[in-house]
Amino acid sequence: MQLTKTDFIQYLNCPKSLWLLKSAPDEYPHGEFSVFLQKLTREGYEVERYVRRFFERSVGRNVDFQRAFEAADGLYARADALEELGGGGTALYEIKSSTSVKTDDAHNHIKDACFQVICAERAGQQINSVSLVHLNGKYERMGDIDPEELLVFEDVTERVREIESDTAIEMDQALELLREIELDRSGCSCLHKSRGNHCDTFALFNPAIPNPSIYSLPRLSAKKRAELIANGIFDLLAIPDDYALTANQTGVVQAAKSGAPIINLEGIRAFLAAFSFPLYFLDYETYASAVPLLDRTSPHKHFPVQYSLHVLHADGALEHYEYLEREARLPDRLAAQLNADISSEGSIVSWHASFERTQNKEMARLFPEYAAFLTDLNERMADLEEVFKANYVDARFDGSTSIKKVLPVICPELSYKEFDVQDGATAMDAWQKMIASNGDEANRMARNLLSYCKLDTFAMVEIYRFLSKLAAM
Known part of the structure; x- marks a missing residue:
């Protein structure tokens, strides 16, 4: 079973969610491809168009776009851009529509590039350098767009190589998971994340979570969430009255317990x-x-x-x-x-x-x-x-x-x-x-x-x- 970069990102967010998508797609709660995601996809292609223009202006550079790599173990990737360097070397370019290199949990561009490198090299293509191409947030358009001013090329070779061995282990674990015939469906790792970071299959794997729940508490810290989960508390009604919360969070709990809004008329x-x-x-x-x-x-x-x-x-x-x-x-x-x-x-x-x-x-x-x-x-x-x-x-x-x-x-x-x-x-x-x-x-x-x-x-x-x-x- 193939593992793409998109699959790998989903695995890192929630392994069980990826397994269900690949192994039991009929059970997966497919949502509509949101307008926001469609916009991101269009913008990615638009940025790539200007990267192509950038390289077209550079005489003598041999750059291939969207070259596919497929390793024997099931890894599959398309390199945004691949340049043949002098002396037989190869440079890989990962193109992003953001204005910076992101490394947060939701968008880790270094991890993305590392997946591409590992896949390419397992497929037999040596990679000598890695760059992230993103937009210059300070660029202000005046007339025709100049790709050299619009784009930023950031060498991330060292940062990619630093995480290569750990990422390779994670990729192998993802491949191993996809070989599983069945999976324990009681709970998933998203249980410990905020609601905005829950997987699409959260309700399927965690059907007993009430609504509203602790995930309805505004700005609940990871530490507090972990404490409540460790004590088996998910229902707002089960939170002890003396449990330390912020004023806003306490108000939500009180409203849930009273079954009525908490109103400050003077305020x-x-x-x-x-x-x-x-x-x-x-x-x-x-x-x-x-x-x-x-x-x-x-x-x-x-x-x-x-x-x-x-x-x-x-x-x-x-x-x-x-x-x-x-x-x-x-x-x-x-x-x-x-x-x-x-x-x-x-x-x-x-x-x-x-x-x-x-x-x-x-x-x-x-x-x-x-x-x-x-x-x-x-x-x-x-x-x-x-x-x-x-x-x-x-x-x-x-x-x-x-x-x-x-x-x-x-x-x-x-x-x-x-x-x-x-x-x-x-x-x-x-x-x-x-x-x-x-x-x-x-x-x-x-x-x-x-x-x-x-x-x-x-x-x-x-x-x-x-x-x-x-x-x-």
């Missing part, structure tokens, strides 16, 4: 008292790409492409304004329209407002004529999410304070389910397709984007109204 009242009418509920949708799309943009640097703005007046009257950029251009027209839609009085309300603040700062840099206006927005901005971190805690939020988690609990009559655009990743994908389309298809995507963004700000309005009623009690 909510103090938060809302700082607001001044009219209230401007603001949400941006942005676009970013690995290879910069426009002049004055950088790799993975976001810029707004649309906004929704609900304006709530003191008498309860509600107005809605919106803007969607239909062309591939910087948000100068967006900033101008926003300036026309927002007056100099009243609070600006966002959810996870650090994102909107960052976009305002960047637009102020790009368009000095709107810098004073955008700076003023940031000074008047309040973050509605903050209420749900300390003053309104509900175990049904499942450890998150994102609007997608809070809204179904607070305002169950509102839902994103009916929309084609479901989140920021699908919005980004829809905008990219919209500007590449025309006619009815472009108009359909525009309507989808506007409806999604409009619900984001209307959801904030309804959550604000809910909190206002509570504060009046």
